[in-house]
Amino acid sequence: MAQMGQQSGQSTQSGMSGQGVSISEREYLQLALNESKYTAAAVNSFALEAANETLRRDYMTILGDVHNQEKQIFDLMQQKGYYNVQNANPQDIAQVKSKFSGQAQ
Template sequence: MANLTDKEIMSSILNEHKLSASSLTNLVLESACPMLRSDAESILTKTFNGQKQVFDIMSQKGWYPVQNANQQEISMAQQKVKNIQSQM
């Protein structure tokens, strides 16, 4: 079996956090039981925090490069969100 690099391990952990966040989001949205929903929300918050830590480490090491949005792109995205919210 080949040895995994630190980058591969971190990438796998990041992907697991993303999958967990997606599944937990569905659980929160579909929970009829308030206690289950609350527990799932708590776990989801911890999952978000863990994902952010892994992402930050990967980004610092250059393993997850991101392109910064310019102000025009940010403004356009904010306007789209406002439009969606006003339609709800």
């Protein structure tokens, strides 16, 4: 049992000293983008549920800042080729538009 504790302690120490699993730039950026998305969702809820108008405005300001940071991360990922977005063709857009325009009526 003491040996297991020593082994786990060694693993923790080697992980903290920079040895072990390395994370790529792409993975760091993806983590940052995901965290930004979660933060935006949380702050959006806070703004929606704020009973005080001043607090709500503060949350809306923060939400705008979070969205700006998220866009910067997204743009950087696109520049580096980590996040490729394909534009929809006009035929697909028309098909989806006609599908949902019937439901709105």
